[in-house]
Amino acid sequence: MSKVTSENALQNWGLLIALALVWGSSFILIKRGLVVFSPGELGAFRIVAAGTFLLPLSLPKVKKLNAKQVQNLILVGLVGSFIPAFLFAKAQTQLSSSLTGVLNALTPLFVVLIGSIFFQSKITKRNALGLAIAFIGVTILVSVKEGGSFGDFSEINSYAFFVILACICYGFNLNLIKHNFVELKPVEITAISLLMVLPVALVFLMAGTEFSYKLVSAEGALLALTYVAILGIVGTAIALIFFNRLVKSATPVFASSVTYLIPIVAIFWGVWDGETLLIGHYVGIVAVVLGVWIGNKK
Numbered sequence: 001m002s003k004v005t006s007e008n009a010l011q012n013w014g015l016l017i018a019l020a021l022v023w024g025s026s027f028i029l030i031k032r033g034l035v036v037f038s039p040g041e042l043g044a045f046r047i048v049a050a051g052t053f054l055l056p057l058s059l060p061k062v063k064k065l066n067a068k069q070v071q072n073l074i075l076v077g078l079v080g081s082f083i084p085a086f087l088f089a090k091a092q093t094q095l096s097s098s099l100t101g102v103l104n105a106l107t108p109l110f111v112v113l114i115g116s117i118f119f120q121s122k123i124t125k126r127n128a129l130g131l132a133i134a135f136i137g138v139t140i141l142v143s144v145k146e147g148g149s150f151g152d153f154s155e156i157n158s159y160a161f162f163v164i165l166a167c168i169c170y171g172f173n174l175n176l177i178k179h180n181f182v183e184l185k186p187v188e189i190t191a192i193s194l195l196m197v198l199p200v201a202l203v204f205l206m207a208g209t210e211f212s213y214k215l216v217s218a219e220g221a222l223l224a225l226t227y228v229a230i231l232g233i234v235g236t237a238i239a240l241i242f243f244n245r246l247v248k249s250a251t252p253v254f255a256s257s258v259t260y261l262i263p264i265v266a267i268f269w270g271v272w273d274g275e276t277l278l279i280g281h282y283v284g285i286v287a288v289v290l291g292v293w294i295g296n297k298k
Helices: 002-024 026-033 039-053 055-062 067-091 097-118 125-143 160-180 186-207 211-217 221-249 252-256 258-272 279-296
Strands: none
Touching (some): 002 026, 002 258, 026 067, 026 258, 097 125, 097 160, 186 221, 211 221
């Protein structure tokens, strides 16, 4: 029994580190994609790439689903993939990739908060304290002015709220997977949930954007498309399979703890790409990570 437990723990940590590397790199890929494409185009193509890649896995499974499963999978597709894809792209039009990666670390606290409100999970004083500290960190991060000083509330970068809303979506998604999909395999959850939102993303991309025109006329379009395709296939499709497996084999909070490591990878890529972090940013980063750690420490 101890050997099995040890092997499972090792596998879980391996998945956690791999996911941190993949998702920590997703913010720089979004940044590269936004050089050519709009947030809507980027978000939609990300879903199209991910959903299309998984079609061989999703199509054979659809007929076996009941109505309740279909309903839940549509919700997972929306809050776990579709909506966040657009929110992160929109946020990074005004936020650096490194700071977006740091703000994403709020996900575990929203897992706890949403689990308490909607899924009858318990929220402790430690959870509440961690949430408070993390939000202080967020406030610092989005109000730092040039020179490293702190601005007032009128100068807050409101685009940070797109990231926070995406974290709320992830909080719902994690709890939905843990509580409603005991009978489905992780690969089925990922593939079918993406299939459910694929048609909407495809119609929006082709009929509601200038994606096709930019693809043939914009300079650097093919390179930007490659970045977004990697983002969709590796950062969404393959990573979500690993992530959902981690949620089912561990706990939602442990799985969402990948966001402890994501900021490190995101900051590395951001600094490598020439982004500048001021003293105030580092203060905010420490507060966010400290708050998340306190809120989830057993």
